Amino acid sequence: MKSEQKPSKAMNITLWTAQVILAATFFWAAYMKLAQPAEQLATMWPWTKNNEMLVTLSGIADLLAAIGLILPGMFRMLPQLTIYACIGILALMAAAIIFHVNRGEASQIGINIFVAVLAVFVVWGRLRKAVIERK
Structure with missing residues (x-):
């Protein structure tokens, strides 16, 4: 049985920071x-x-993606849309990596990897560590 644990303030701030960086x-x-x-x-x-x-x-x-990263959590309306936005970002980054590699631009995929890692972090954090509850 899952214990009810209040998310840490630091984790919530870190996740919001990642979301704002991604949204920007x-x-x-x-x-x-x-x-x-x-x-x-x-x-x-x-x-x-x-x-x-x-x-x-x-x-x-x-x-x-930018809208989905911020507005659902900010207004606590359908906050799971943030998870879906991050999954979409992961698909977009995978496509971008394939696109760049096929064009011989593998040296340019660093930003795609960084964005994908941030998106995975937000998914993990919002599913496991600091879930945003619906109003």
Whole structure:
């Protein structure tokens, strides 16, 4: 039987910090993909050239991830959506790693691995250590 244990304040703060870092990263990525001109993006990210639909879809996914990391827990409404957002982030990072490796850009996957590790930490913490209870 599972004992009822109050989550530590430090763990909750650490998880929220990880969530905010992830959300900021995904808000930035969404802004870049959805608000910047295609020509400007292509100078920074060559893969975006002639891939406007991919850029738009990944921008929308980034925006949804950022929202899912913060709002459900903040308002305590459907907090499990944060877990689902992190699982989506893991799928996105796996796809990004495969994409970069296939393009010969394996040296660029460090950020993808870091983001994936943070997402795994949030899933673990929100499922096991500092569950956000629904209102």
